[in-house]
Amino acid sequence: MSPSPTYRRERRVLQLLLAFLIALFLPAALMGAATSPAHHHPVTWRVLAGNQSHDLAIQGMSYLPKNIWIDAGDTVHWVANSAEPHTVTFLAAGQTLASTQPFNPGNPQQTTVVGGSSYDGHSYYNSGVLTTEAQFGFGITPVQSYSLRFPHRGTFTYWCLLHGAAMKGVVHVQRAGAHYPYTQRQYDAQGVRAANRILSDGYDLWEETAEHASNHRVLEGNDDGTAMVMRFIRPTVHVRVGQSVTFANIGMGAPHTVTFGQEPPNPFPPSGDPKHYAGGNLNSGIQPPGASFTVTFTKEGTFSYICALHDYMGMVGKVVVED
Ligand SMILES: [Cu+2]
The missing domain is CATH 1.20.5 (Single alpha-helices involved in coiled-coils or other helix-helix interfaces)
Known part of the structure; x- marks a missing residue:
């Protein structure tokens, strides 16, 4: 049926x-x-390392965002965002930042990736040299990004080994499944605002610094702890035969050089005679903050020079010597 x-x-x-x-x-x-926390999908978050103006003259010393809140199991992906190099470096428990300063381009612990891809909360981890440039010099291969997974809860501070105390970031790791206080879009918007502030501070600093420069006193850029001016101020000066120009690093951050003639393979040691310069090779060597270098010009002509560390950013100048 x-x-x-x-x-x-x-x-x-x-x-x-x-x-x-x-x-x-x-x-x-x-x-x-x-x-649900039990099935929490790990998220990868993006943080930018550095920022810059279009002409590369102003370089920012900051991570954007500086503070990020993530959940245990998430990953932070740092992306190089400037020609100026930076590192992302978590110090080992008990290690001081001072013990890593100044940055040593000859130390692979500082210039290459150290540690695994998962942060244990207490060991030394390093990104290597992060920059948008394909080359860095000193035989160092730079990287464009760095990723680290955070399986443990805690508040973890990291530093840039090149800019020391001026450049700090913090990763706040909450329990897996915890509510995120900000979205990536909000961090990105915060980053744009912070970057614009840094650039406008940098241009103000450039203007103020120019007031302290003269034909006999060139300033090797300047910085205010967050923004760096990567220009000789003034870039062109005029003097008479027998007169001198003093190049001074009045900043707190970046080292510079004053290099006439052929760029030496290693810009660190000084070479040539600054008391009688009549053209050819002359190098100040590395000028840390506070250093200065005086050159006496004994022949007329137009003499171009560069900062061997920052010429690719446009940090170059010339001295016009008249009879
Ligand atoms: Cu420089």
Whole structure:
């Protein structure tokens, strides 16, 4: 005997109702699973290292954002955002920042990736040299990004080994599944605002510094702890034969050089005679903050020079010597 028409109709209604209920509740059930802590999907967050003006004259010493809140199991992906190099460096427990300063381009612990891809909360981890430039010099291969996973809760501070105390970032790791206080979009917007502030501070500093420069006193850029001016101020000066120009590093951050003639393979040691310069090779050597270098010009002509560390950013100048 075949089922009655009524039974068949009831069964079809039941099937439709079941399909409707599945359609209604399945997405909610899946979403519930995705947001529960037990099934927390790790998120990768982006932090920019540095920022700069279009002409590279102003370089920022900051991570954007400086503070980020993530959940245990998430990853932070740092991306190089300037020609000026930076590192992302977590110091070992008990290690001081001072013990790593100044940056040593000959130390692979500082210039290459150190530590694994997962942060243990207490060991030394280093990104290597992060820059948008393909080359860095000193035989160092730079990197464009660095990723680290954070499996443990805690507040973890990191530094840039090139800029020391001026450049600090913090990763706040909450428990897995905890609510995020900010989205990536909000961090990106914060980053744009911070970058614009740094650039406008840098241009103000450039203007103020120019007031202290003269034909006999050239300033090797300047910095205010966050923004760096990567220009000789003034870039062109005029003197007479027998006169001198003093190049001074009045900043707190970057070292510079004053290099006439051929750029030496190693810009660190000084070479040439600054007391009688009549053209050719002359190098100040590395000028840390506070250092100065005086050159006496004994011949007329136009003499171009560079900062061997920052010429690719446009840090170059010339001295016009007249009889
Ligand atoms: Cu320089």
